[in-house]
Amino acid sequence: MAVENKVTRVENHENPERDSNMGENRNEFSSDEPSPRGVLEVPVLGGDSDNSSSSSSSGSSSPGKQASNRIGIKENTGLQWKNMIDTIKKKSVRRFSVIPLLTSYEISRKNLRRKLARFQGSEEETDSDGIPVPKPSWKNFSYSELATATDNFSSENLLGKGGHAEVYKGCLSDGKVVAVKKLMKNEVGEETRNSNFLSELGIIAHINHRNAARLIGFSIDGGLHLVLQFSPHGSLSSLLFGSEHCLDWKTRFKVAVGVADGLQYLHHECHRRIIHRDIKASNILLTEDYEAQISDFGLAKWLPENWTNHVVHPIEGTFGYLAPEYFMHGIVNEKTDVFAFGVLLLELITGRRAVDSYRQSLVIWAKPLLESNNVKELVDPRLGDEYDPTELKRAMLTALMCINHLASKRPNMQQVVQLLKGEDGPLELQQKSCTGRAVILDGLDMQDYTCSSSYLKDLNRHMQLVME
Numbered sequence: 001m002a003v004e005n006k007v008t009r010v011e012n013h014e015n016p017e018r019d020s021n022m023g024e025n026r027n028e029f030s031s032d033e034p035s036p037r038g039v040l041e042v043p044v045l046g047g048d049s050d051n052s053s054s055s056s057s058s059g060s061s062s063p064g065k066q067a068s069n070r071i072g073i074k075e076n077t078g079l080q081w082k083n084m085i086d087t088i089k090k091k092s093v094r095r096f097s098v099i100p101l102l103t104s105y106e107i108s109r110k111n112l113r114r115k116l117a118r119f120q121g122s123e124e125e126t127d128s129d130g131i132p133v134p135k136p137s138w139k140n141f142s143y144s145e146l147a148t149a150t151d152n153f154s155s156e157n158l159l160g161k162g163g164h165a166e167v168y169k170g171c172l173s174d175g176k177v178v179a180v181k182k183l184m185k186n187e188v189g190e191e192t193r194n195s196n197f198l199s200e201l202g203i204i205a206h207i208n209h210r211n212a213a214r215l216i217g218f219s220i221d222g223g224l225h226l227v228l229q230f231s232p233h234g235s236l237s238s239l240l241f242g243s244e245h246c247l248d249w250k251t252r253f254k255v256a257v258g259v260a261d262g263l264q265y266l267h268h269e270c271h272r273r274i275i276h277r278d279i280k281a282s283n284i285l286l287t288e289d290y291e292a293q294i295s296d297f298g299l300a301k302w303l304p305e306n307w308t309n310h311v312v313h314p315i316e317g318t319f320g321y322l323a324p325e326y327f328m329h330g331i332v333n334e335k336t337d338v339f340a341f342g343v344l345l346l347e348l349i350t351g352r353r354a355v356d357s358y359r360q361s362l363v364i365w366a367k368p369l370l371e372s373n374n375v376k377e378l379v380d381p382r383l384g385d386e387y388d389p390t391e392l393k394r395a396m397l398t399a400l401m402c403i404n405h406l407a408s409k410r411p412n413m414q415q416v417v418q419l420l421k422g423e424d425g426p427l428e429l430q431q432k433s434c435t436g437r438a439v440i441l442d443g444l445d446m447q448d449y450t451c452s453s454s455y456l457k458d459l460n461r462h463m464q465l466v467m468e
């Protein structure tokens, strides 16, 4: 299918000042070069029987009911969150978007303020089994608290800037160092901005895993803010691409396993399935001891339990990481993240960006090298021989499986974790079965070939469009 129409570029810059503070020089793949982030508007293909509200933009009869029926929150903070969202939904439904979630409701500032305030002030509630649920631990900050913490959002405290937000380092009155994410007023209207904010807040508030960003609080005073745990080493992107210092293999592999663990949690262990939709090096932050933290849940979505595939519109994400079925047809599920994770693995292995300064796709460059097991060409030359060959082979095999152009052939994140950690049998066996399958597919399935080559053609076309 030809994808056409509007392409919007949104840039993502990390703070160059901080990069230079870290003694980092730009290398070939400069860290201040933005990953192009595209929003393609494509015609929606067909319906999805699982979701009658698919791609509808009208407030249909009972979207709120549908959505709330799907919410099966069991965790402590869940009940209160659900109550708040239910109340917001009842009063604020104006538009029902492609995914029946709390994201889908446009919310006026007045409404947002009232609901969040009421939520914060609510008494302890009980869940459906009558068990008392403690109040959530995250805090509703005032603007002045955040302004004081960040020295009036001074440029010295600017940690990074994405397409939607500026992130500042801050120090709270109790001495805790935090990151304050200030949502920017861009081209989207206030109500959309509010619902995006609630979406990100709602998702991040429910996440509890060492490999995912942790919410400390929020503020809707003088703009929309999220207060998050501070990651002292910044993003993987700045460490991998923006530093003279070569990130050692041990840390790279630790990051790979950490991100895989985090995604496994989001996809399989969270009370509701979550897809992130924007897994990329600049959205992976590093803690003090280089533990990976998946951040930026601005595009993340909850998935209904029985949802296999869905068509979304518009398509959002970052070029170079987009799975073919997603950017060509808008089909989204967990395998969208699996593909992006494969690209991230390739970045860790090769030290190359998903899309380099010559507009070359890493996937297109690396795939033949992975298939021919060409370690020498593939591995980041800066590593020399300083890597664990077994870990590297596992990472290569996993990457190859994750970037399969057929979503159904990609492993799920549980399998990815097993592959990376070597819990899935000897590597040789895995390698054999992977190569065997590739041969069968390549030999028999002409449609695959067509699909693959048109994928590459479309990918190049989209990249040209977005980078012009």
Ligand SMILES: Nc1ncnc2c1ncn2[C@@H]1O[C@H](COP(=O)(O)OP(=O)(O)OP(=O)(O)O)[C@@H](O)[C@H]1O
Residues within 6 Å of the ligand: 010, 011, 012, 013, 014, 015, 037, 159, 160, 161, 162, 163, 164, 165, 166, 167, 179, 181, 228, 229, 230, 231, 232, 234, 235, 278, 282, 283, 285, 295, 296, 298
């Ligand atoms: N908790 C944190 N600790 C340290 N730095 C952070 C933190 N959160 C974000 N940053 C920095 O700020 C940058 C932008 O943050 P983020 O990706 O959340 O913004 P965004 O506008 O949502 O981005 P995008 O354009 O990808 O949607 C990150 O790449 C990172 O460098």
